[in-house]
Amino acid sequence: MQLNGSKILITQAHLLRYMGAEIVTLELAEHLAGQGAEVVIATHSFGYPIRQEFDRIDGVTVFELWDPELAVNLEARLPDLAWIQHSIIPVVVLEHADEILFMFHHMSSILPAEFTMAAALESALATAVLFESPRSLEIHRATGVYQDLEPDRLQVMGNAAPARFGEVTPTPSIERRITVVSNHIPPELVAAFEGLREHFDLDVIGSQTELGATPRRVTPDTLAGTDAIISIGKTVQYSIVAGVPVYCYDHFGGPGWITLENIEEARWENFSGRRAGTKTATQIVAEISDGFDAAIAEAVLVRRDWTRVYLLPNRLDDLLQFASERPRTIGKLTSLQIQAHENVQAAFGSYVREWIRMQALSTELKQAAIEREAEVEAQLLERNQAVSGLRAELDELYSSRLYRILARIRNSWVNRTFRKFRLVLRGR
Numbered sequence: 001m002q003l004n005g006s007k008i009l010i011t012q013a014h015l016l017r018y019m020g021a022e023i024v025t026l027e028l029a030e031h032l033a034g035q036g037a038e039v040v041i042a043t044h045s046f047g048y049p050i051r052q053e054f055d056r057i058d059g060v061t062v063f064e065l066w067d068p069e070l071a072v073n074l075e076a077r078l079p080d081l082a083w084i085q086h087s088i089i090p091v092v093v094l095e096h097a098d099e100i101l102f103m104f105h106h107m108s109s110i111l112p113a114e115f116t117m118a119a120a121l122e123s124a125l126a127t128a129v130l131f132e133s134p135r136s137l138e139i140h141r142a143t144g145v146y147q148d149l150e151p152d153r154l155q156v157m158g159n160a161a162p163a164r165f166g167e168v169t170p171t172p173s174i175e176r177r178i179t180v181v182s183n184h185i186p187p188e189l190v191a192a193f194e195g196l197r198e199h200f201d202l203d204v205i206g207s208q209t210e211l212g213a214t215p216r217r218v219t220p221d222t223l224a225g226t227d228a229i230i231s232i233g234k235t236v237q238y239s240i241v242a243g244v245p246v247y248c249y250d251h252f253g254g255p256g257w258i259t260l261e262n263i264e265e266a267r268w269e270n271f272s273g274r275r276a277g278t279k280t281a282t283q284i285v286a287e288i289s290d291g292f293d294a295a296i297a298e299a300v301l302v303r304r305d306w307t308r309v310y311l312l313p314n315r316l317d318d319l320l321q322f323a324s325e326r327p328r329t330i331g332k333l334t335s336l337q338i339q340a341h342e343n344v345q346a347a348f349g350s351y352v353r354e355w356i357r358m359q360a361l362s363t364e365l366k367q368a369a370i371e372r373e374a375e376v377e378a379q380l381l382e383r384n385q386a387v388s389g390l391r392a393e394l395d396e397l398y399s400s401r402l403y404r405i406l407a408r409i410r411n412s413w414v415n416r417t418f419r420k421f422r423l424v425l426r427g428r
Contacts, residue, residue: 001080001081001101001320001323001324003032003035003036003037003316003320004035004036004037005036005037006036006037006038006080006081007037007038007039007040007077007078007079007080007081008032008037008038008039008040008079008080008081008082008083009040009041009042009074009079009081009082009083009090009093010025010028010029010032010039010040010041010042010083010085011041011042011043011082011083011084011085011086011088011089011090012025012041012042012043012085012086012088013043013044013085013086013088013113013348013352014043014044014045014046014352014356015041015043015045015046015047015050015051015054015062016045016046016047016048016049016050016051016356017049017050017207017215018049018050018207018215018216018217019183020107020108020233020234021085021086021107022050023217023234024105024107024159024234025041025085026050026053026054027161027162027312028083028312029041029054029057029060030057030060030162031162031163031312031313031316033057033058033059033060036059037059038059038077039057039059039060039061040060040061040062040063040070040073040074040079041054041060041061041062041063042063042064042065042070042088042090043062043063043064043065043088044064044065044088044348044349044352044353045064045352045353045356046062046063046064049215053217061073065088065090065345065349066349070090070092071090071091071092074090074092074093075092078092078093078096078099078100079093079100080100080101081100081101081102081103082100082101082102082103083103083105084102084103084104084105084122085104085105085106085107086113086114086117086348087104087116087117087118087122087344087345087348088345088348089118089121089341089345091338091342094333094337094338094341094342095333095338097125097330097332097333098330098331098332098333101127101323101327102125102126102127102330103126103127103128103129103130103319103323104116104122104125104126104128104129104130105129105130105131105157106129106130106131106132106136106140107131107132107159108132108136109131109133109135109136109139109140113348115140115143116140116145117344117345117348118341118344119145119146121333121337121341122145123145123146123148123149124330125328125330126149126153126328127153127322127323127326127327127328128153128154128155128319128322128323129146129149129153129154129155130155130156130157130319131154131155131156131157132156132157132158132159132270133156133158133159133267133268133269133270133272134156134267134268135268135269135270135274136156136270137154137155137156140154141154152326153326155319155322157315158237158267158309158310158315159233159234159237159270159271159310160237160310160311160312160314160315160316161234161237161238161240161241161242161310161311161312162311162312163311163312163313164220165220165223165238165241165242165311166241166242166307166311167220168220168223168224168241168242168243168244169224170223170224170227170242170243170244170296170299171224172227172296173227175200175201176199176200176201176227176292177200177201177202177203177225177226177227177228178196178200178201178202178203178226178227178228178229178230178288179202179203179204179205179222179225179226179228179229179230180202180203180204180205180206180213180229180230180231181205181206181218181229181230181231181235182204182205182206182208182213182230182231182232182250182251183206183207183208184208184250184251185204185206185208185211185213185250185251186250186251186278188278188279188280188281188284189230189249189250189281189284190211191281192281192282192284192285192288195281195282195285195289196284196285196288196289199285199289200227200288203226205218205222218235218238220242223238223239223242223244224242226244227244227245227292227296228244228245228246228247228288228292228295228296229244229245229246229247230246230247230249230288231246231247231248231250232248232249232250232252232254232271232272232273233250233270233271233272236248236258236266236271237271237310239258239299240258240263240299240302240303240306240307240310241303241306241307241310241311242303243299243300243302243303244299245257245258245292245295245296245298245299246258246299247287247288247295248266248271248273248276249273249279249284250272250273251273252272252273252274252276253273253274253276253277253278253279254266254273254276254279255273255276256279256287256291257287257288257291257294257295257298258271258298258299258302259295259298259302260298260301260302260305263302263306
């Protein structure tokens with residue numbers, strides 16, 4: 001199959017934030033469109049901030065699944081390849097399943113939404129079923145839902161990185177810069193920040209703005225502009241192909257610096273840090289500081305040996321070659337099969353949209369609480385300033401000459417005589 005001139009459908013649960021599955025979809029769409037393919041994406045919800053990334057890619061059109069224009073687009077020309085994520089398959093595609101090449105992609109062995117919601121349908125349609133790591137493939141296969149599928153059709157996609165990451169030229173700096181990439185920074189890593197800042201310039205990318213993080217996309221420029229990375233998951237693959245040393249650690253723990261010695265074990269868990277154990281803040285600071293120079297040298301060797309495995313163009317070429325060598329004959333689906341899947345898909349979509357709505361509401365409430373807290377603090381500050389002003393006026397009054405004179409009069413024999421006189425008048 002030639003990508004140039006082809007039409008490819010990608011499906012994805014939602015496209016809203018800079019999160020793992022969204023970035024996978026974005027990078028896949030960018031690469032395919034760059035190869036001359038027409039790319040159509042179907043999702044349950046499409047919005048900002050990640051929408052701005054898709055809007056500037058020529059050759060990519062995103063539809064929400066309920067949009068009638070999606071069916072119009074697909075009926076006008078069927079996709080040559082349907083890249084299915086989160087079990088989302090438009091009805092038009094199901095109706096013409098026998099004319100389309102299918103690949104199913106599962107990006108986690110933890111999140112329920114990443115497991116198939118249409119096992120029989122997937123096994124009947126898939127030329128290949130893809131997973132982000134060997135461990136994930138093992139877990140999905142152990143569910144038993146793929147027992148009717150030939151074993152070689154279950155493959156590791158590996159969270160491959162776009163080609164431009166392989167073009168990065170690491171340039172060590174005098175400042176020794178480290179970039180942390182995480183949306184879930186663990187307490188021990190937060191505690192390590194202070195110690196790390198004594199030795200390095202630290203930049204934090206992610207959604208936890210309260211910890212000083214900035215939400216933005218990790219790009220080749222990000223890798224070129226740092227001396228080392230602290231992260232897990234997809235950012236590790238970026239670092240490997242870019243030749244930038246990466247300290248693999250986050251909320252699951254992690255093995256630390258990725259080396260030729262530990263990369264096989266780390267990649268088994270998709271560089272998530274699982275099963276590697278956690279570290280203290282002191283250990284993290286010591287390992288990063290003491291191993292920094294060695295990690296730079298090791299990154300060159302890791303890049304040399306593992307770039308071929310983790311470059312997206314290479315992995316897609318391998319898949320398309322496999323598809324040409326191991327094609328499948330797919331029969332027409334029945335109306336009952338199509339309707340059953342549409343029902344499941346609609347139910348899942350309603351939950352996705354409700355979850356997004358609740359997330360947005362939670363964010364609004366959190367922002368309102370922050371604004372109200374700031375307002376109350378401002379009011380308290382204003383009142384405290386007013387009280388301080390009154391105290392200053394009193395201090396000034398107490399220290400004045402007039403007050404001292406009046407105070408002396410009050411305590412003088414004249415004042416005592418007047419008080420006795422008042423008592424007499426009252427009959428005492």
